Structures are given as C-alpha cells and as structure tokens.
Amino acid sequence: MSADTQSTLENLEKILVNEQGEFPLYKRYRALFSLKGLGSKEAIQIIIKATKKEKDSELFKHELAYCLGQLQNPEAIALLEDLVRDEDEFIMVRHEAAEALGAISDERSIQFLKTFIGGSCKELSETCYLAAKKIEYNKETEIKHENLYGSVDPTPPANEELNVKQLRDILLDQNADLWERYRSMFRLRDIASKEAVLALCDALLQDKTSALFRHEICFVFGELQDKLTADALQKTLANTSEAPMVRHEAAEALGSIAESYVSSALKHYSEDPVAVVRESCIVALDMNEYQNSEEFQYAIIPN
Known part of the structure; x- marks a missing residue:
C-alpha cells in the first residue's frame, strides 16, 4: 500500500x-x-x-x-x-x-x-x-442480475416478458406475496418509462400493508432520480403517520433529484422531531446541493 x-x-x-x-x-x-x-x-x-x-x-x-x-x-x-x-x-x-x-x-x-x-x-x-x-x-x-445502478438488490427483478401493466398489477396487489411485489418493483425500476415510474408512485401512496415495501420504493426512487417521483416523495415525507423508515427513505430520495425546489421541503423537515427523518433531510440537502453543483463525484470529501 x-x-x-x-x-x-x-x-x-x-x-x-x-x-x-x-x-x-x-x-x-x-x-x-x-x-x-x-x-x-x-x-x-x-x-x-x-x-x-x-x-x-x-x-x-x-x-x-x-x-x-x-x-x-x-x-x-x-x-x-x-x-x-x-x-x-x-x-x-x-x-x-x-x-x-x-x-x-x-x-x-x-x-x-x-x-x-x-x-x-x-x-x-x-x-x-x-x-x-x-x-x-x-x-x-x-443467473446474475446486474442493473444500471450497481446495487445488490433484495430480490431479483421479475421476468422480462412481463409488461408494465402486468408488473403494475402485481405491484399494487396488496394480497400478493412480498417477494413477487419486490421483483415487480425492480423490473419497473429497470424499465424506467413514465408508465413504470407512475406505477411505482401509485404503489407508494396506495399500499397499506408493508412499511418495508414502501421504504424500498422510496429507495428505488433515489436510484431513478426522476422528478416524476417528487410529488409522491414529498407527500410521504410530510405524512407524520408514516413509519420513520419510510419517511427517512423518502427524504434521501428527494435529495437525489437534481431540482432546487425539493430543498424547501427538506429544509422544513430537517427540524422534524423524529431523529432519523431529521438527519435524513440534512444528508439529503447535502446530496441535493451536490446534484445542483459542478462537483464530479459525491463520494469525494469536501474541504
């Protein structure tokens, strides 16, 4: 060395x-x-x-x-x-x-x-x-499943032959096995079309069964960095009845969106009484600043 x-x-x-x-x-x-x-x-x-x-x-x-x-x-x-x-x-x-x-x-x-x-x-x-x-x-x-984001996912994506409508139906089926819903989630992320992203938004806002599932959708939104997700993420962050693990992930996903308007929501909830939400907003504000800067790489330590 x-x-x-x-x-x-x-x-x-x-x-x-x-x-x-x-x-x-x-x-x-x-x-x-x-x-x-x-x-x-x-x-x-x-x-x-x-x-x-x-x-x-x-x-x-x-x-x-x-x-x-x-x-x-x-x-x-x-x-x-x-x-x-x-x-x-x-x-x-x-x-x-x-x-x-x-x-x-x-x-x-x-x-x-x-x-x-x-x-x-x-x-x-x-x-x-x-x-x-x-x-x-x-x-x-x-079979080795690789994706554009380089992440090791909790499940493999669903089979490629399923179309967006079929994947959306599985994703929104609150009686379906969690493994299958996750697999649909990751396939929709990989497709990343407008219809796929909106299906994920619907699932985040409609699901009543699993905080874990909703938090993973927010994580996927952080990978997608798509402004189409901003409204659903802001609603999730603002929902104080939502599980902290979901709100935290919504905050960090908002920080990954390279739009300056998300910073107002993050600044507001950077004083949230829930520590993991408050801290996530602080980290997300730094990420959002990076996204709107000319810094080459987030991981480089600033002076």
Missing part, C-alpha cells in the same frame, strides 16, 4: 469513526461512500470498526450496515448477525443488517434468518423472509 493510500484511509477512518464528534453527518456519509467505492479489505475493516463503535446516529449505523452488505464481504457476517439479534438495536439497523446478509448470500445465513420470520417485529420478519429467499434463489440459479 502506498503512503498516499494509507494517508487517505486514515483520513477517511478519522471522519467515519468520529471519536471526537467533530465531523458533521453529511461529511461522514461522504467518507462512507468513499470507502465503499474503494472496496478494499482495508476499507471494509474500517467500516466494520465504525459500525461497532457507532453510538451517535441510528441513521448512520444503518447506512454502515447497508454498505457492508453491498460490499458482500463474508467478514461482516458475524457483526451483521449480532445486529439482527440485538433487540435493543433500532429496527432500521436490524432490518438493514438482515438485508445485508441477503446481499452477501452465504448459505449458512439461511437458517439464522429464518428464525426471525414470523416474529413480533413485522419489518424484521419481512426483511428476513426476503433475505433468506434471496440466498435460496442464488443457490438454485446461476
């Missing part, structure tokens, strides 16, 4: 771990995605260390778990399992850790995940169901 690389890693670790509490949340996000982009063994170890030490922000801790899943390194499995089983841990962190296990897709995680299916926490139960099913799916097929 070169001296410059070592110095960069040390700087990123200092920001990420934030032992002295000197770095704002948006800068810690940028440091995290810098390390995710590096993806080296050393970078992963820094993210693992930060996850173990994080005490200040449940939002940031859940983002750390997310990145560990996306990096798909088995060294993170033990830590992620600890987070899932910790009943004192915030639900968003437990959910993200379970989803990360699905992303890593080690067959040894299947039975662990299945122990949480049907439990008292619906969001965790649903996440573990999807994660276990994804690992089983990966075990049974050699």
Whole structure:
C-alpha cells in the first residue's frame, strides 16, 4: 500500500469513526461512500470498526450496515448477525443488517434468518423472509442480475416478458406475496418509462400493508432520480403517520433529484422531531446541493 493510500484511509477512518464528534453527518456519509467505492479489505475493516463503535446516529449505523452488505464481504457476517439479534438495536439497523446478509448470500445465513420470520417485529420478519429467499434463489440459479445502478438488490427483478401493466398489477396487489411485489418493483425500476415510474408512485401512496415495501420504493426512487417521483416523495415525507423508515427513505430520495425546489421541503423537515427523518433531510440537502453543483463525484470529501 502506498503512503498516499494509507494517508487517505486514515483520513477517511478519522471522519467515519468520529471519536471526537467533530465531523458533521453529511461529511461522514461522504467518507462512507468513499470507502465503499474503494472496496478494499482495508476499507471494509474500517467500516466494520465504525459500525461497532457507532453510538451517535441510528441513521448512520444503518447506512454502515447497508454498505457492508453491498460490499458482500463474508467478514461482516458475524457483526451483521449480532445486529439482527440485538433487540435493543433500532429496527432500521436490524432490518438493514438482515438485508445485508441477503446481499452477501452465504448459505449458512439461511437458517439464522429464518428464525426471525414470523416474529413480533413485522419489518424484521419481512426483511428476513426476503433475505433468506434471496440466498435460496442464488443457490438454485446461476443467473446474475446486474442493473444500471450497481446495487445488490433484495430480490431479483421479475421476468422480462412481463409488461408494465402486468408488473403494475402485481405491484399494487396488496394480497400478493412480498417477494413477487419486490421483483415487480425492480423490473419497473429497470424499465424506467413514465408508465413504470407512475406505477411505482401509485404503489407508494396506495399500499397499506408493508412499511418495508414502501421504504424500498422510496429507495428505488433515489436510484431513478426522476422528478416524476417528487410529488409522491414529498407527500410521504410530510405524512407524520408514516413509519420513520419510510419517511427517512423518502427524504434521501428527494435529495437525489437534481431540482432546487425539493430543498424547501427538506429544509422544513430537517427540524422534524423524529431523529432519523431529521438527519435524513440534512444528508439529503447535502446530496441535493451536490446534484445542483459542478462537483464530479459525491463520494469525494469536501474541504
């Protein structure tokens, strides 16, 4: 490792771990995605260390778990399992850790995940169901699903032969299996036509069955960065009866839309009484500023 690389890693670790509490949340996000982009063994170890030490922000801790899943390194499995089983841990962190296990897709995680299916926490139960099913799916097929966004998704997309109307029908069917609704969601994201995006908007606003499902639609909107989603996202963020995990994801998705008008909503809810919503708006404002700037890459740490 070169001296410059070592110095960069040390700087990123200092920001990420934030032992002295000197770095704002948006800068810690940028440091995290810098390390995710590096993806080296050393970078992963820094993210693992930060996850173990994080005490200040449940939002940031859940983002750390997310990145560990996306990096798909088995060294993170033990830590992620600890987070899932910790009943004192915030639900968003437990959910993200379970989803990360699905992303890593080690067959040894299947039975662990299945122990949480049907439990008292619906969001965790649903996440573990999807994660276990994804690992089983990966075990049974050699098909590799890649997408334009480079993300490791909780489920594969639905079959390509299904058209937008058929996918929309599955997506909006609140009695359909969650696995199938997720698969339709990701296929509609990949199609990304106006009709596909509006189907996703309808699902976000109409669903009454699963906060997990609605939060994933918001995440998909963050990937799409389509202004057609702005109205549905703003309505979701403004709905104080909605689950915090959904409102948080709506806020971050709004931040990814390169339109200056979304900043007013984000500024308003940056004082929300719910911490993960408030913090998400702060991070989203930084993302929105980046989207409307000439910065080359979000992950680069600003001076």
